[in-house]
Amino acid sequence: MVELSTDQQQADKKAHAIDMQSLGRVKQDLDIESETTCLDISGLDLFYDDKQALYDISMNIPQKRVTSFIGPSGCGKSTLLRTLNRMNDLVDGCRVSGKILLDDQDIYAKGVNVADLRRRVGMVFQKPNPFPKSVYENVAYGLRIQGINKKRILDEVVEWALKGAALWDEVKDRLHESALGMSGGQQQRLVIARTIAVEPEVLLLDEPASALDPISTLKIEELINDLKSKYTIVIVTHNMQQAARVSDYTAFMYMGKLVEFGDTDSLFTNPKEKQTEDYITGRYG
Numbered sequence: 001m002v003e004l005s006t007d008q009q010q011a012d013k014k015a016h017a018i019d020m021q022s023l024g025r026v027k028q029d030l031d032i033e034s035e036t037t038c039l040d041i042s043g044l045d046l047f048y049d050d051k052q053a054l055y056d057i058s059m060n061i062p063q064k065r066v067t068s069f070i071g072p073s074g075c076g077k078s079t080l081l082r083t084l085n086r087m088n089d090l091v092d093g094c095r096v097s098g099k100i101l102l103d104d105q106d107i108y109a110k111g112v113n114v115a116d117l118r119r120r121v122g123m124v125f126q127k128p129n130p131f132p133k134s135v136y137e138n139v140a141y142g143l144r145i146q147g148i149n150k151k152r153i154l155d156e157v158v159e160w161a162l163k164g165a166a167l168w169d170e171v172k173d174r175l176h177e178s179a180l181g182m183s184g185g186q187q188q189r190l191v192i193a194r195t196i197a198v199e200p201e202v203l204l205l206d207e208p209a210s211a212l213d214p215i216s217t218l219k220i221e222e223l224i225n226d227l228k229s230k231y232t233i234v235i236v237t238h239n240m241q242q243a244a245r246v247s248d249y250t251a252f253m254y255m256g257k258l259v260e261f262g263d264t265d266s267l268f269t270n271p272k273e274k275q276t277e278d279y280i281t282g283r284y285g
């Protein structure tokens with residue numbers, strides 16, 4: 001094998017790396033140490049029966065920022081995301097050890113009300129999953145479950161949440177039509193409206209745009225950017241350009257381990273770990 005000089009290695013790295021400027025990204029000066037922590041993950045292991053899927057994950061997810069999880073298929077991105085609102089409780093044979101603190105309270109402690117946790121930490125999946133109900137009832141759903149049925153309050157929240165999800169103008173004249181008649185991109189924004197209607201602190205997005213066309217994807221990315229002033233957002237994405245476009249912080253995972261976590265500009269332009277560099281320059285994955 002031919003040995004490359006350091007200069008050649010740097011040039012080679014640059015040639016393969018994502019061009020952050022061409023993505024329209026404005027460089028940010030962020031420092032994880034100076035952020036307020038929203039979710040503090042420490043020593044997290046996860047098993048599906050005997051198979052370990054997460055190994056000793058520790059990281060602080062900052063408040064009101066967008067954090068992306070990236071890495072090759074099967075590295076544990078969705079598994080880690082699902083630990084953050086205990087969605088994995090629904091999987092038979094799944095065991096977790098370690099700690100996850102949300103605002104300093106351990107979400108795995110005995111006595112935690114999981115329904116309340118999932119209201120505080122809302123989740124949006126890859127495939128839009130509106131209920132077979134009207135647009136209005138989809139958004140009002142979480143409030144009705146909480147026993148809120150006053151029309152005036154529901155009207156207000158439905159309008160507020162649909163505006164927050166950048167969907168109001170498109171649906172205000174068809175609020176009582178079925179949500180199933182909407183486009184995929186509109187359905188995904190409706191699901192986001194349904195999630196924010198109950199005022200969560202955290203939004204977990206699991207490949208939220210991967211089933212959508214490029215224009216709908218762009219709308220979701222713009223929406224993520226708008227929502228981060230109010231919510232802590234964690235997104236799993238296969239698409240590195242998307243992670244580079246939307247996120248403030250990025251975590252690179254490989255085979256169930258957290259390889260590197262840092263601000264997105266540094267991770268993509270000057271990764272500390274060789275495995276991260278290999279992944280972002282397309283050498284594997």
Ligand SMILES: Nc1ncnc2c1ncn2[C@@H]1O[C@H](COP(=O)(O)OP(=O)(O)OP(=O)(O)O)[C@@H](O)[C@H]1O
Pocket residue numbers: 048053071072073074075076077078079080091238
């Ligand atoms: N419900 C489950 N039961 C058993 N094993 C599972 C389950 N869900 C995931 N796994 C395994 O855990 C590992 C991590 O999977 P996970 O879906 O979290 O990875 P990922 O990085 O999100 O992958 P992808 O990008 O393909 O969605 C994989 O080996 C997967 O096969």
